[in-house]
Amino acid sequence: YMIGDSTMATRNLKNPKNKERGWGMMLGSFFPSDKVVVSNHAASGRSTKSFINEKRWARVVALIKPGDYVFIQFGHNDEKKENPKLYTEPGGTFDDNLRKFVNETRAKGGIPVLFNSIVRRKFCQDAAGFTDSLLDTHGEYLLSPKRVAEELNVPFIDMNKMTHDLVQQMGPEKSKELYMWAGKKDDTHLNIKGSRVFAGMAIDAVGKKIPELGKYIRH
Numbered sequence: 001y002m003i004g005d006s007t008m009a010t011r012n013l014k015n016p017k018n019k020e021r022g023w024g025m026m027l028g029s030f031f032p033s034d035k036v037v038v039s040n041h042a043a044s045g046r047s048t049k050s051f052i053n054e055k056r057w058a059r060v061v062a063l064i065k066p067g068d069y070v071f072i073q074f075g076h077n078d079e080k081k082e083n084p085k086l087y088t089e090p091g092g093t094f095d096d097n098l099r100k101f102v103n104e105t106r107a108k109g110g111i112p113v114l115f116n117s118i119v120r121r122k123f124c125q126d127a128a129g130f131t132d133s134l135l136d137t138h139g140e141y142l143l144s145p146k147r148v149a150e151e152l153n154v155p156f157i158d159m160n161k162m163t164h165d166l167v168q169q170m171g172p173e174k175s176k177e178l179y180m181w182a183g184k185k186d187d188t189h190l191n192i193k194g195s196r197v198f199a200g201m202a203i204d205a206v207g208k209k210i211p212e213l214g215k216y217i218r219h
Helices: 024-029 048-053 056-063 094-109 137-151 159-178 190-208
Strands: 002-004 069-073 110-116 123-126 129-133 186-190
Touching: 002 024, 002 056, 024 186, 024 190, 048 056, 048 094, 056 094, 069 094, 094 110, 094 137, 110 190, 123 186, 129 159, 186 190
Parallel strands: 002 069, 069 110
Antiparallel strands: 123 129
């Protein structure tokens, strides 16, 4: 099971012109379907708070059986201080909600895995134009999943560092190939190529951290 926001979520494919994809959409292609089934419950525009309050988490919990994995990635919308329906505090309510996901997964015999947010393609800008350095837009929200993972002995995947390093290496122009820059300028959401690349990075990290799943991964 996967829970998170739009950067992970399954996007609407009814419109063939829509090239936006959450990286979670691609995860199933790395596993044989008779061994591992990926059920993506991530939803656009959701934070840990709204995911819980809208009963989305309750529906996932009801499905969890012993041995099931739950991949957890939030942060993009928890940061929205102007929206009280979404906002949580890192080191406070954000951490508490992550603990809730972990503890309730374990209560059903499931295995939680915490991820932090993928990087936004936001390069620093000086008088001469864009530099090759990315601007961090997530701040403390990147640290909470790692902190809760250490506290509760949960596998942690540092998606932000992996995606940050790749995007920075690619630079301001080439990195547009990964994001929704066809027809609009979106530095948050991924296109087909970006979601495949990020999912591949995620699954490689999962394979190293969780050998029980790693033995099923295929490329």
